[in-house]
Amino acid sequence: MTMSMTIRTRPGAGVVGLAAIAITATAFTGPARASGDTAPKAAGHQATQRAIDATVAAGVPGVTAEARDADGVWKSAAGVGDRTTGAPRGKNDRFRAGGITNTFVATVLLQMEAEKKLSLDDTVERHLPGLVTGNGNDGSKITVRQLLNHTSGLFDYILDVTYYETYILGDGFLQHRYDTLTPQQRLKVAFSHAPLSQPGAGHSFSHTNDVLAALIVEKVGGTSYENEVRRRIIKPLGLKATSHAGTGTRLPQPSSRGYSKLFFSSQPDRIDDVTELNGSQGWGDGDIISSAGDLNRFYGALMGGKLLPAQQLKELKTTVVNPDFPSASYGLGVEQLTLSCGTTIWYHDGGTVGWLTLAAFTEDGRHQLTFNYNSDWEVSGIFPTLNAEFCDPSSLGEPGSR
Secondary structure (H helix, E strand, O other), X not given: OOOOOOOOOOOOOHHHXXXXXXXXXXXXXXXXXXXXXXXXXXXXXXXXXXXXXXXXXXXXXXXXXXXXXXOEEEEEEEEEOOOOOOOEOOOOOEEEXXXXXXXXXXXXXXXXXXXXXXXXXXXHHHHOOOOXXXXXEEHHHOEHHHHHOOOOOOOOHHHOHHHHHHHOOHHHHHHHOOOOOOHHHHHHHHHOOOOOOOOOOOOOOOHHHHHHHHHHHHHHHOOOHHHHHHHHHHHHHOOOOOXXXXXXXXXXXXXXXXXXXXOOOOOOOOOEEOOOOXXXXXXXXXXXXXXXXXXXXXXXXXXXXXXXXXXXXXXXXXXXXXOOXXXXXXXXXXXXXXXXXXXXXXXXXXXEXXXXXXXXXXXXXXXXXXXXXXXXXXXXXXXXXXXXXXXXHHHHOOOOOO
16 A cells, blocks of 8 residues: 555655655664553454554654554553663653644534534635735635635645745754744745645645634634633543643653654754654644543544534545545545555544654544554554554454444
8 A cells, every 4th residue: 555645744744744754764773672561462453563563673763552442442562762761662652643633623613513603614714804815815715614624725834845944854943943833924834825726626635724723713712722622622531641732842741752854865864852842833733742542532532423413423524535545535634544455444643743643443433543653754554553453353353343
């Protein structure tokens, strides 16, 4: 299976990010090392554990993972959480969840629709008058739905070359990692470019959509988007490991270090510790910090109908074709994927500098797997891990049975 899936391995993935990752996929070699706090191997997840161990052997410093199914909860961790001290990754690690933030925002907007506070067919202009304008960008022609399923056609601000080189790569990242950025600063970058297509013309992932969606949450809710997410999702579900980064630069404990190959073109073997980062740089599109356990609880509750009425859950799961990856399609903050074995799952990925997270789950939310890499340059283990968990007969029974 090709790696053209919409995995945002850095905050600017898309073509640029995936190309960078492919170029820099040199291995940080070493045997897979199980964490001391890894739970005993539960029957049915051996294939998943082997895939995780192989991912560490291929170059990811460490992996933390949790699966939930009819047999209970299985936790695991492999590799190192700190390359300097050799401390292992922990099964309860907190990490930057990147684009998984999108699902939280989409869920809040769908709840607001159920409460008649907005319509998915409202224009962006209605809620954010005068914001989306210039260079052919027109908020009066883009709907809330098009923001959530990424059919707005808006340019992805992170793919602006100057922005990417300033905040994502090399010396630019190291010099600006502590900078506080506003949503408006990032949107200004996006609207300095003409849109990539007309609204509704097709799916093209853009972080710009997610920032606008979070701003609409604030406008409709009359409070910060962080408050809305906490009130509507984090507190009701008891997600004690989930928080927003704000302008903070450090991760809450327990956590590991995050690593990136910031100088992949000039120094391909160089690995930098990028754990510290001002959270405002991902506000609304990548600022949530969480754990594998919390994300499984969130997606299990979401797909199980505990957060949305039936109509809004149906809208969440109404997808558009992803032209870059025919086996996948994009809903409202979730994506659908058919694995090589024929099993269809739902998922969302989250990439930011130093971290890659993937949460996958069945349509009924009763079988979930979330795993996180504390690096952003090695993605070859993603599909083997998904196949092991959702296709392997010992872990799933008959494909699609849960």
